Amino acid sequence: MRDVLFMGSVLASATHEMQNIIAIIKESGALAEDIIAMNGLPRMKHGEKIPQALAAIREQVDRGRRIMRMLNAFAHAASDFPEVCDLARYTAQVGVLAARAVLIKGCSLTSAPHSGTLPVKANALLLMQLLYLAVLDVLAAAGKGDNIVLSVRAAQDSSPDSGTPDARACVALRASTVLPLCSQGLTSLAKELGADCLAEPGAIILVFPLPEVAEGVRP
Amino acid sequence: MKALLFGLSVLLIDDEEDFAHTLAGRLELRGMRVLVASSGEEGLARLATESFDQVLLDMRMPGLSGAETLRQLRSGYPDLPVIVVSGHSSQADYDMVQALGLQGYLAKPVDFEELLAALAKSTGRIGQEKGTGQ
Incomplete structure (x- = not known):
């Protein structure tokens, strides 16, 4: 530390x-x-x-x-420790910081616009590391010329246990032609952060539970 | 915007003199009177002898820090509007300047149109005139 x-x-x-x-x-x-x-x-x-x-x-x-x-x-x-982090803000930041890795692979990355904040409970540095690893996992499966679209959204799913809606925040990294795999590093870090990491044809999706009280998010 | 800000007197406190003088030159081209102070101490000394409509303040400076300069400005000149223009953006800095009450917080490098809008709003000149945008 x-x-x-x-x-x-x-x-x-x-x-x-x-x-x-x-x-x-x-x-x-x-x-x-x-x-x-x-x-x-x-x-x-x-x-x-x-x-x-x-x-x-x-x-x-x-x-x-x-x-x-x-x-x-x-x-x-590394030194700011907000209780909750704005997932939208950190996703946009990682999109910019990963630009070089994307360029070297001969791909492009587009961040879909998102208005408002999406607060999640996470250490900011670990959250950025998770998002960066997800970009690298998609890149590992991508070919020259692929465009990766990075987007965030809030979602509500019905809980299988109670049937009540569960609020979640999702980050999707989509590139239509790729078949990405979630690496061991990505999976274990997602688990550490309480997030789910899903790989499907054309996308890696990270799913975060939303905290009940969304306070302390820096605008 | 140019007409709105014409004649505005600005005290620009920043130890990065190349930045301060170049920014001052751009503001002066739009009819503002700008005085550059290269430290918090110099800025406060200038304020003791001259009046200004607006202060633009850097946060990270040698000697008297931007934070301490801001506290003294708030104490001695509570009605003088202050906009922080800083390359540093820690959560602690942001919280501190919010607590002290500011008219604006802009990150370097500054979006110039954003700065002009902040100046117009801060000094209450916005909305006084229409159709003067530049």
Whole structure:
């Protein structure tokens, strides 16, 4: 645990610095765009390439910003211990952080939009680890060009014992052409978190019980 | 939005001087008067001699921290609106600034349009004028 806290602390500090650096690059490029918008392009050889270069800076800054925000949140997950975690927020974070692994496999990953929070009782770091392992398990079965769709939703099923509705939160990782298997690591971690892990043709689905009181979720 | 914020005086407290001066330049292009202070101490000293409509405050700074600067701002200038602009976003920081009462909390790198909207809302200038969006 001490190692995790140390790593989280160093990573949080470093990502904070990186966000400052990205912010300076972003504002410098944007200031140049503001000035050009007010005064027009400077008349110089190849001056017409300046907007293209500034647009590339803007796009890459946005890309870096998304990754760095998620990485910063990941670092803080090591030291923040909310009683319940917002499954929707952490799923979106893992979707961004897994982008490199997805790219290397020649696949793509799309996070389906979800409005509102889905609180589940879990350690944030273990929850992110579970979600990341699920992405890796789907990738292991995927081929080049497959698109993985990551989505979260609340669901209500009738309990076989009482017949009353059970509130659940589900994360689905779908890629229509794959036949994924839940690895031992994924299965055992899901069990540790009180979640179910299901593999079916075209999908891995993680099912979490919803806590009765959904308090303490950071917006 | 530009017309709404024209003439607004802003104290920007941030030790990242390249960031602060570039952001100040963009706000000044929209008609605002911006003074950059590179520490909490300098910011509080400026406030003792000049008045501002708005403070933009970083959280992680050497010397007087953003949190302590915010406590002193709340104590000495309770009506002065403060928006935190920070690259750091721990649960503890977030809870602390919420408890102290803020007009906004924006993560670096800042979405500029979001910042302009927050400034307009924070200073009560939103809704005073229509059709001036930029």
